[in-house]
Amino acid sequence: MCKNKSQNLEIGVFCSLTNKNPNFDIYCDKISFNENLEKKITEINIAFEKTKREKKWVYSYFVVFLIMSLAMFLFTYKFNDYIANILSKASGKPIFIASSIIIIFICIGVVLLGYAFGALNRYRFDSKKNTEDKHELDAILKLYNIEYDFKISFKDRMLMPTDIVTELKIEKNYSD
Template sequence: MNKNLLELSRHCKICQNLDFDISYGTRCGLTNERPDFEIRCGKIDFGDKAENYITEISVEKELVNKARFNYIGTFIMFLIISLTFIVGGALLTNKIFGFGIFHTATLVLMGIGLLALPKAFGALKTYRAKKEVADQKIKILNDTLNKYGKKYEIDLEINEIHGVNEIKSNVRIY
């Protein structure tokens, strides 16, 4: 086998002939063998599995994009909370207790502020990580389809009803 199995199995994810066995892994439903080809598979069949996979990763990307403002809002909220406690503790030290002498109450306030700071930056880190994964999946899909001279268009509609996403999609591979 000239290419690594992971790269070749990317072709199988969009093929109607995919046969996956948990103990064996990815294999072709036509040959019952693991994928083994140079650049592209001569037996690939773009069908429902391709459309379902395109829908799946497109939904993932869209949900990450929709959640962007939630992540940014979480960052801003926790940053404000953190800075309020830190600055409040410092001001309390200077104003009430005078001469900058730290007391337990001011240390607790500043400590709470410092504990909230990682939550703020954690929200941004989570968003960036999810976005990077979704973008990478789309890139890999596009690269794989390009090997076959294929492109796709998707009309995607996601409606959230009581916390459950209802998805309607129309995929065209050409």
């Protein structure tokens, strides 16, 4: 966010004044925020709010796919008992076909379980990252007495991406 940043492939991003990695635990008198400040504040707050907004859907998705997976495993168990009773009276090719069907059912149950936990883990990772990013941004801005008022509204449309309307007001406090 600072105009005094530089970067190269060996070090990454560093301060062009000190030639060291930025350290925001220490106040810098020469910091000069550039036009990316508004963009960064907006991006981080949109990601944070979108993650908060997704919570109920992710947990619903998790519960639905978990129930479907458990139902598939229960169905496979019952189907296996049913087929075993029928095949105990016969032998030959039907045993191979029944075993293949049971394996397919188990695979479907595992895939459904993967969907359930995949969505939950993605949400938890995104939530943690977005929360940390927001806290880091707020801490940096607080260090330099910069406050902002961020308003966001989501306009949902059926079968269309969500329109996001934001309003940002940045204020530098010189009282300190």
